[in-house]
Every structure is written in C-alpha cells, then in structure tokens.
Amino acid sequence: MMNSSMTPMDISSPPIIDIEDLGLDQGALLLVRQALADLPAGAGLRVRGCAPEWDLHLQAWCRAQGHALQWLEAGAEALVHRHEQAAGRWLGAHSTGHADRHAPQALAEQADPRWGLAARGAQVEAGSPAFAFALRQRSQLWAETAGTLYAQAVAAQWDPNTAIDWTAPLPTDPAIEQAVVQLMTYLIENENAALLVPARHLGQVHPHFREVVQLLALQCADEARHVEVFTRRLRLGGGEPGLSTAGGQASLKTLFDAPDFSTATFLLSVLGEGTFVNLLNFLHEHAPDPVTRQIARLAAVDEARHVAFGMAHLEYRLSVEPEYQTRLALAVEHRHEELAGTAGLNEEVFDALTVLAGGGTSVAAVRLGFKRVQALKLEMAAGRRARLQRLGFGRDHARRLADLHTRNFM
C-alpha cells in the first residue's frame, strides 16, 4: 500500500512524499523506506522535506543503501531511485508453511534447517544459517493432537502454593511418615527422568513443529512442578530423602539411552508414565494424609496428558511408518534384557507402598496393603496392554510386551 501522503504513481510523474520537518534521525527514514518499498526496482520517488540537515542525511542514507539520489530543488526536494537489487534480499526466500496448522500444506514433511528459528509461515531470507535440529522430519515427532493438548496443558497449569493445602495434618505414625518419605524419594528420581528425557529431545525439535515444542516445554514444566511438590511433601515432616537404588537408576538410565525420540516417548510416556498414572491414582486413594493425596491427584492429571501425547505421537508415526512397530517391540525387549540383572523396584519402595495401602505395619494392615499393591500391579499391566493394543499390537504380543516392562514402573 502506498503511504497516504503519497500521490498515485504513474509513469510520467514519480510519486511524492513530504516528510515535512521530521528529521531522518527522528523517524522519517521509516516513511522514506516504506514509500520506496512500494515501488518497483529502479523507479523514482520524489521526497520533500525541511528538517535541519535532512538533505545531508538523505544523501548519506541513499549512498549506504545503493539508491541513486538527484536533487530537484537543492535542500528541498530530491528524486530517489530505488536500488535495482533492493528487493534482492528476498529473491529465493524460503516459504515455511502456514502459522495455522489446519491450513493446507501448513506443515512440511521435513523442515529445512535453513528455516531456523523463524515463525512457521514466515518468508526466510536465502542465505540464512542452517540450524542442526536433529528432529526435523514430521514423522519423527508429530502428533495430530499436539496443538489441542498444548492448549489443555496451558489451561491446566496449577500453582503448588495455592493448589495444595500444605497446612493439613500429617500422619502421626512415624512408620507411615517414613513410608511417605521413601515413596517421595522414589517419585522425585522418576520425575527427574520424566523432566530430563523430553528436555533432551526438546532442544532438537525443529521449531517449525511449534505445537510439539510448546507441549514438550510445558511437559517439562509439569515435571519441574512435580519434583517441587514431592520434595516439599518429603520435607513437611522434617525428614531427609531416603534411599535411591542402583537398580532403579539403571532402569531410568535406559530411557536416556533410547535411540530416538519416538522410542524414548514410547518407553517413557506410553509405558512408564502410563503406569505412573495408575500409581498416582492409587496414592490418591490410599495415601494417609491429605497433602499426599492432593499432590498425587494433581500429578496424575498432568501425567495423563503426557501419556495422551505419547500415544498420539506413536499413532501418527505408525500411521505413516507401520514397520516402526517392530522397533518399538524390540526396544521393550532390549530394555528388559538390559535390566534383567538388576533388582527392579527396590524393596524399600514396595514396602512403603504396602504400608501406605494398608495403613500401618500390623499384620492385618500388611495383609491388606500387600493385597492392594498386587491388585495395583495387575491394573498397571492391564493398562499397558490396552495402550499397546491401541497402537496395533496383537493381544498376545501386547500382553507379552506389557509384562516385560520394567519392574521399576517408570
């Protein structure tokens, strides 16, 4: 659009802009630039002005920009010819899809490294530096529901200070409080994995896939909050964290060693966090104090969203690359073999769960707690089976893989 102060352009008479007494060092350059941008290469623009030294500045600016300058009236009116290659910066510029993911061709199958950090849909100048984003193929990371899940995640963020009543009473039985502390110790190290594994992939995702970057960022924020509330609960009774076993950490380490984002997401979110949703719901039901029950409920809601993204991503990947299913199965088997020599869930955690579920350490309480934990494990395995079947695994195959999942739960 031509500037409102310009007269219409025709061949015989170049358009004219009057910058009046606004100096080029006071913003008038913007008006001149915009007026020139509307002209074809080589076309002329008459510029009038009367600010002090505006002519000196116009001369210096035109020289630096490569625009030819001629004075029609010394110090009062100039004829500026737009540089022949002024638009050259945008020759061969890259188109980068559309901001709206629902628009046709909004998303590329493969994002170009030279699109860099540009907003999806922007025109990117040719010659922009290539960024080494390892995750730039849509099939490697996309989920059709990523945008929706991101919106849900934003709406579901909660503030630990206000969402939880930290003044609620704690268990009076020291054995029960000790069990809570051990369980929190375990949860924290698992949430550290759930934060850092996606974080490692997040930095590798091409920003063209904005919704996935945003969702993973919030997923990391969720886990950061979980680490906070589990730590605060642990400290509420004045205790220090309990025990961390080599077997537990070995299990989590395999998540860091997963060969790609899809496999890591499968092991962490579909199988691990899916199992954790069961665990957190169990704590919501059986934990001895209101604070633990509240944080378990809030964390379970977040984790369910992470599972939903993991499922949606794997569904997308398998829809375009059905043979990838074999690699998922191999990943479960490989992880199982790698962990065969470790202890799995540490006894301290198992015992803590039993004490919490039974409400104490009496024979009757342990009998009840043990029974409930066994039921939890069956429920966890059933959940894994159901998710594997949704991903297209046959019933028997799903059962076998579900049973091979780490005894550490995550």
Next chain:
Amino acid sequence: MSRQQPLVMGAVAYAPKVVTIWEGFKAFFADHGLDFDFVLYSNYERQVEAQFRGEIDIAWNSPLAWVRADRMARARGQQVSAVAMRDTDCDLQSVIVVKADSAIQTLADLAGRVLGVGAIDSPQATLIPLDHLRQAGLVGGRDLRVRRFDVLGGKHGDHIGGEREAAQALLAGEVDACCLIDGNHLAFGTDGTLPAGSTRVIARTGLYDHCNFTTSPHADPAVVERFVTLLLAMRWDDPQVRPLLELEGLKAWKPGRTSGYALLERAVDDEQFYDTDGHILPADYRY
C-alpha cells in the same frame, strides 16, 4: 601443469570482522577459479610500504593510504592504480557540528575555540575538516585549539571510536565543535549518541571519495583484471555473496576512480601529513 601464483591482497585489521570478510572473499574467489590470499597488517603505513617491497599484489587501501602509495610510486618512477572501490566510497561529505544552543554560528566563530577531531590520520574526521577550515582562513593549532580523539592510530580513521568520543565530548561541553562524516551524523542521531536536535551543522566539506583497491607496482595486470572482473560481477541479490557485501558495507563494487581525492591531497600537503615522496611527517604519529 604449472600453478599460477596467487594474487595476494593486503588489508588492515581494524576490527575482528576483517578476518571474516576476507576469508569469505577468499572462498568466493576460489570458487571462481582465482587463487587468492590475503595478509593482514595492523596499520595502513606498513601495508603501503609492503606494496613496494613486493609482499602484496594489491591493497585494500584507505584514501590516505592511496595518497601515500601514489606519492611513493611517483617518487620511484613507478605506478599504482585504483582499480575498484565500493559504491559507498563515492561522494562522501564531512560536517562540523556544534551543540544546538551554542553561540557559534559560523566557521569564523570557531576562532579561539576548541575543535574535537578524530584520529590524527582520519581523512574524514580530521584532515579534510581541517583543510576546510584552512580554506576559510582558520588554521588548526594557530587560530583555534584542536583536540584529537586518537583512537587506533595507523587505521586512518576506519575505527568509528574517535568520532564517537569527539561527539560525546561535544555533548559534555569539553569541546566547542566536532567533526563527523555525514553517515555518522545520521547514525549517531538514530543510535542516541547525539540525540536528534541536540546539534547544529555549521559547515559541510566538499565531496570526497574513500577506499579503493590499489595495485602494487609489480602486480600482474592480467591477474588484477581477473580479480576486478570477479569483484564487479558480485551481486547484492546473490545470497552467497550478500553477507560479505553487508559486512564490508557496500551494495556493489565499482571501477576505481581517482577524481575524488583532490581535497585529501591538498589536506595532506597543508596539514603536512606526508611529503611529496610519501614520507610521514608528523613526529607524534603513532601506529
């Protein structure tokens, strides 16, 4: 097959970006079949002297370095040529500015006052403005005090620091006037060094030219011609080339011309910077 000798160019390392610029040009020339290398000097005086020792075939010279090379060549019965320059090297202008509320209205009012200039060897912020004053009957050091803002001697004013310090001294009231190139007057206005409206221009010098590629006396004309042909073919709208042109501050290379150095030639004589043979005259010139 015998390998052609590379064309070796000299450039002055006035800023770290100089390495990026000439490494980029080296790659560009290599891609186009010209064996090209460069040598960096810390100052123009040593670079020009190297041209006469046969160390370099061509030099990216400041206007003052061009004046010296030309004088040294003539004194030796040799010849150097300005074969190419940037579009932005043509028709520059310097200004003498005072604070907007200063009582100084004309050059004559500068008598007895303090003038801030750039580095001792800056054509645009020292030599040409002092020449302009001399033509108006005011001799620096005699009719008015000259305070130099001597940043990086030997760089011939390529470093913007001297002009910026002089401008800051003007606002601080330490000098009554200062000298700037036209583009810096605009740039200092937009970047806030000299807020718009805070200064008034009391004089503009005549137009003059800036840098050029100066051949050394022994340079092979055929190789130089190839070099110039490739330079002139560089296009702003080529994304491979544009970053180099942007760093070096041009839109297009132009054939060299020597018609724009008359003001500086006169200033060099009157301010006694070089003698007619290209010898350095100021005793306090450090580089």
